[in-house]
Amino acid sequence: MKLDFSVAVHSLLYLDESRPRKITSAELAKSLQLNPVMIRNILSVLHKQGYIEGSVGKNGGYLLQRPLSDMNVGELYDLTIPPTISYARFITGDSKGLTKSDTDATDISANIGETLTDLFTLADTDYRKFYHRFTMTDLKNDMHGHGYFINLVNKQN
Amino acid sequence: MKLDFSVAVHSLLYLDESRPRKITSAELAKSLQLNPVMIRNILSVLHKQGYIEGSVGKNGGYLLQRPLSDMNVGELYDLTIPPTISYARFITGDSKGLTKSDTDATDISANIGETLTDLFTLADTDYRKFYHRFTMTDLKNDMHGHGYFINLVNKQN
Incomplete structure (x- = not known):
């Protein structure tokens, strides 16, 4: 489901933006405007695949495990x-x-x-090849300046 | 809905294969294994867009209005x-x-x-650009020899 892809992208961008603070799934769910139950599966997949690390307990939460530039959008889509x-x-x-x-x-x-x-x-x-042309850094850039992504694609084509 | 695209493609291939016989929507529906009501809208669109001509009455039915080689698959997809x-x-x-x-x-x-x-x-x-790379003749060729289409795409890429 396409929503799962958006959950992953949103979560990763949020963790990046919040560095080095650890983020709980409750805080993520608030930003995503979704029920925590709906994002838990995807967070678990991202954890298993080495995108994020997580710890439980009093000061627990999620952290990015690699930089956005090392995350291919197409790989996230396929995942x-x-x-x-x-x-x-x-x-x-x-x-x-x-x-x-x-x-x-x-x-x-x-x-x-x-x-x-x-x-x-x-x-x-x-x-799917289309998504593989980009990294999460491209999406971050677009979020900080809408239109970046459209220009990038127009330049590539 | 993707089914509408398949209805269009199937109908056009059937009319081509049956030339010069006129085909009723009932006969088409049988081949598509769908209720005639489900294909009527798409036949009407194909008629309006000049893909097929239709006549009602005793010897009524549909005929192709242009050759398959003049029908772009992407245009049908967009339609x-x-x-x-x-x-x-x-x-x-x-x-x-x-x-x-x-x-x-x-x-x-x-x-x-x-x-x-x-x-x-x-x-x-x-x-959508992917679909625009082909004409209905390509689909016909594949139907008469499965694998044609996969080979064609591999050659293009």
Whole structure:
């Protein structure tokens, strides 16, 4: 879900901006305007993947484990939004071929599923490449001066 | 919705394969394995945009109005899947800035909405460019020999 990606990006930017203070998940949740339960999973993923370190107890909280410039936006996207496993609900026809001979004067109904799946899969792979062109520093720069990101992309294209 | 795109692609391929026979929406719906009501809107859009011509009555039905090679896949994608108007449900923080001073030690909560919206919008623009690289002939070729499309993209990249 795209929201998970935003949770990760927001949390990392917040931890960066708050350095060297340790940040609790409650404080993060307030900034994200989400329930702490909704961000706990993503914080756990970021922790496991070495983006943040966390400690519990009285002076506990989260800290960044590496600089924003070492965090690729595409890697964060892939981490928080796994590729679609099945495009079945977006696909027409009868890819199982069960009714082929009855219903379809052509082979399209039986064959279009594979073609559309390939198209959508290749498009998604291409889509993810876009995010891989940037680091979290680019997003930080844009947050401190909106328009930075649009200009950057226009220059790249 | 991605299904609308598949409905358009499937219908056009079916009309092409069935030439010069006129095809009723009932026959199309059978091949798509969808209720005729679900495809009527898209057929109407394709008709208005000059992809197909239709006639009603005893010998009525749809015909292609131009060859598949004149149909760009990206144009069909843009026609059937309009760009997302709002990313609000994928965005964290308080972009209205109402609670900024209370809830957030940084400006992130108030500013991240615009940055994420720009990121998602630019990524979507880039995504659509992928589809524009192909015509309906490419999809037809793949349907008659799966793997054609994957090879084509690998060659392009």
